[in-house]
Amino acid sequence: MWQDISRLAEAYGDRAILDLFAADSARFEHFSVSADGLLFDFSKTNICAETREALLALCTAADLLAKREAMFGGAKINETEGRAVLHTALRNLSAQPVEVDGADVMPGVLATLERMQQFSDAVRAGDFEGQGGRITDVVNIGIGGSDLGPAMAEIALQPFADGPRCHFVSNVDGAHIHDALRGLDPTRTLVIVASKTFTTIETMTNARTAWDWMAEKVSDPGAQFAALSSNQEKTAEWGIDTSRVFGFEDWVGGRYSMWGPIGLAVMIAIGAEAFREFLKGGEAMDSHFRSAPLQDNLPVLLALVGIWHNQGLGYATRAVLPYEQRLARLPAYLQQMEMESNGKRVAMDGSDLQIHSGPVVWGEPGTNGQHAFYQLIHQGTRVVPCEFMVGIEGHEPELAHQHDLLIANCLAQSEALLRGRSLDEATEIMAAKGLEGAELERQARHRVFPGNRPSTTLVYPKLTPFVLGQIVALYEHRVFVEGVILGINSYDQWGVELGKELAVKLSPILSGEEGTEGKDGSTAGLVAVIRAAR
Numbered sequence: 001m002w003q004d005i006s007r008l009a010e011a012y013g014d015r016a017i018l019d020l021f022a023a024d025s026a027r028f029e030h031f032s033v034s035a036d037g038l039l040f041d042f043s044k045t046n047i048c049a050e051t052r053e054a055l056l057a058l059c060t061a062a063d064l065l066a067k068r069e070a071m072f073g074g075a076k077i078n079e080t081e082g083r084a085v086l087h088t089a090l091r092n093l094s095a096q097p098v099e100v101d102g103a104d105v106m107p108g109v110l111a112t113l114e115r116m117q118q119f120s121d122a123v124r125a126g127d128f129e130g131q132g133g134r135i136t137d138v139v140n141i142g143i144g145g146s147d148l149g150p151a152m153a154e155i156a157l158q159p160f161a162d163g164p165r166c167h168f169v170s171n172v173d174g175a176h177i178h179d180a181l182r183g184l185d186p187t188r189t190l191v192i193v194a195s196k197t198f199t200t201i202e203t204m205t206n207a208r209t210a211w212d213w214m215a216e217k218v219s220d221p222g223a224q225f226a227a228l229s230s231n232q233e234k235t236a237e238w239g240i241d242t243s244r245v246f247g248f249e250d251w252v253g254g255r256y257s258m259w260g261p262i263g264l265a266v267m268i269a270i271g272a273e274a275f276r277e278f279l280k281g282g283e284a285m286d287s288h289f290r291s292a293p294l295q296d297n298l299p300v301l302l303a304l305v306g307i308w309h310n311q312g313l314g315y316a317t318r319a320v321l322p323y324e325q326r327l328a329r330l331p332a333y334l335q336q337m338e339m340e341s342n343g344k345r346v347a348m349d350g351s352d353l354q355i356h357s358g359p360v361v362w363g364e365p366g367t368n369g370q371h372a373f374y375q376l377i378h379q380g381t382r383v384v385p386c387e388f389m390v391g392i393e394g395h396e397p398e399l400a401h402q403h404d405l406l407i408a409n410c411l412a413q414s415e416a417l418l419r420g421r422s423l424d425e426a427t428e429i430m431a432a433k434g435l436e437g438a439e440l441e442r443q444a445r446h447r448v449f450p451g452n453r454p455s456t457t458l459v460y461p462k463l464t465p466f467v468l469g470q471i472v473a474l475y476e477h478r479v480f481v482e483g484v485i486l487g488i489n490s491y492d493q494w495g496v497e498l499g500k501e502l503a504v505k506l507s508p509i510l511s512g513e514e515g516t517e518g519k520d521g522s523t524a525g526l527v528a529v530i531r532a533a534r
C-alpha cells in the first residue's frame with residue numbers, strides 16, 4: 001500500500017494543481033466535503049481521484065473501521081498503558097451504553113457532568129461564595145492537556161462568557177502564577193487544580209503557591225479550591241472537600257480531556273448550557289465520523305490529506321492558520337494533540353516505524369501570521385501545507401466590514417499559494433516601473449512566487465460552542481485516523497518522561513547538594529556558570 005503512495009508521490013508530486021482544476025470544472029465539488037454545516041475544501045492540493053483511492057486503501061489496509069468501532073466501544077486500544085480511549089464517552093449525551101471491562105461508563109460520566117453543572121451554576125449565581133463574597137475570578141492551574149484545551153476554549157468562546165473571569169496558569173516559571181494572581185482578591189477567587197495524575201510537578205508547585213497566597217487572606221484556603229483529577233487519593237491528601245473534586249477515569253487521555261471535568265473553568269465562564277452545546281458539537285462529529293462513508297468522511301479526508309503531504313510528499317510540517325482571532329490558541333492546542341499523539345518512532349508492536357511519524361504542527365491566527373512568517377510559506381525553499389480555517393460570520397455585526405476583510409485575506413492567501421506569480425508576470429510588473437535589462441531581471445526574480453503550494457480550507461458558519469466542539473472532535477479523529485494508518489499508539493506519551501526524570505535529578509545538582517559527576521560537558525558547564533553567578 002505504501003508503495004502505491006510512493007509511486008503516486010513520485011509521479012504526481014510536482015504536477016500543477018491548476019491543471020487539475022482545468023481538467024475538472026467541478027473539482028471544488030469533487031474534492032470538498034461537508035458535515036453538519038462544516039465544509040472542508042481540499043481541492044487546492046494535488047490529490048486526484050487516483051490518489052484519493054490509494055489513500056482510502058490505506059484505511060482499509062489498516063482496518064480503520066474495526067479500529068474506529070473498537071475505540072468507541074471501549075476496547076483497550078492504548079496498549080502500552082492497557083487503557084481504553086473514551087473521550088467520546090464524555091460527550092455521548094445520548095447516553096448510549098459504553099462498556100469498559102463489562103460495565104457501562106455512562107451513568108458515571110453523566111453524574112459527573114451533572115455535578116459540574118451544579119457547582120458551575122452555584123459559582124455563577126453567587127450561591128457558592130469565597131470567604132470575601134461572590135467569586136469574581138477563577139484560576140485554573142494545570143499544564144499540557146489540563147491547560148491547553150480549556151485555555152483555548154475560554155478565548156474561543158468569549159462572546160458567550162458571562163461568568164467570572166478565568167485565568168490559566170501552567171508554567172512552573174514563578175512569573176506565570178505571579179502575574180496571574182496579581183490584582184486578584186484571594187477572598188473572592190476560586191482556584192481549580194487540574195491534573196489527571198495530580199502529581200505533575202509544575203501544577204503541584206503552582207497550586208502550593210496559590211494556596212499560600214490565599215492563606216494570607218482567608219482562614220480556610222481549601223474551601224476555595226476545586227480539583228479535577230483521576231487520582232482521588234492524591235486530591236484527598238490536599239484536603240479538598242470531595243464536593244469540589246471532579247473525577248475522571250484513566251480512559252480519558254490528558255490531551256483529550258477538555259470535554260469532562262478538565263473543562264470546568266470553561267463551563268463556569270460560559271455556563272452549563274453553552275458547555276453542553278460544545279459537547280453536542282463533539283457528539284455530532286462523532287456520529288458523522290462513525291456513519292459517513294470514508295470518501296465523504298471529514299476526519300478521514302483531513303487525515304488522508306495529512307498523510308499525503310507528510311508521509312507521501314515528505315513535507316515535514318503543517319501550519320494551522322485560523323482566520324479567527326479567538327482561535328489564537330488552537331494551534332498550540334493542536335500541537336499537543338497531534339505531536340504528543342503521533343510523534344512516535346515505533347509501531348504498536350514495538351518494531352521500528354518504516355515511515356515518518358506525524359508532522360510538526362504550528363501556526364498562528366490570520367491575518368497576523370501574514371505579517372510574520374507567510375514570507376517563508378510563499379517563497380521559502382520548503383513547502384508548508386497550510387490548513388486555513390474561517391467562519392462565514394463574526395460575532396460583531398457592527399464590524400461586519402472587518403469580517404469581510406478577514407475572509408478576503410484568508411481566501412487571498414490560499415489563492416496566492418496556489419497561483420503564485422510567474423517570472424513573466426513579475427517582469428511585466430517591474431518593467432512597468434521603468435526597470436530594464438539585468439536589473440529588471442534581478443528585481444523580477446525576487447518577486448516570483450512559485451505557487452502550486454497546497455492548502456486546505458475549513459469553513460464554518462460562526463464560532464459557537466457547537467462549532468468549536470465539531471472542530472476539536474474533527475481534529476481528534478484526524479489524529480486517530482493518522483495514528484491507525486501509521487500503526488502507532490496515539491494515546492501514550494513516553495517521550496515526555498526522560499526530561500522530567502532528569503529535571504528531578506538536576507535540582508539537587510543546581511542547588512549544590514550534589515556534584516556534576518557523570519553529566520556531559522555542556523550540562524556540567526551550564527550548571528557551573530549558573531551556580532557561580534548566584
Ligand SMILES: O=P(O)(O)OC[C@H]1O[C@H](O)[C@H](O)[C@@H](O)[C@@H]1O
Binds near residue numbers: 146197493
Ligand atoms: O494532567 P496531568 O496529569 O497534570 O498531566 C499534564 C500533562 O503532562 C504530561 O507530561 C503529559 O505530557 C501531558 O499529556 C499531560 O497532559
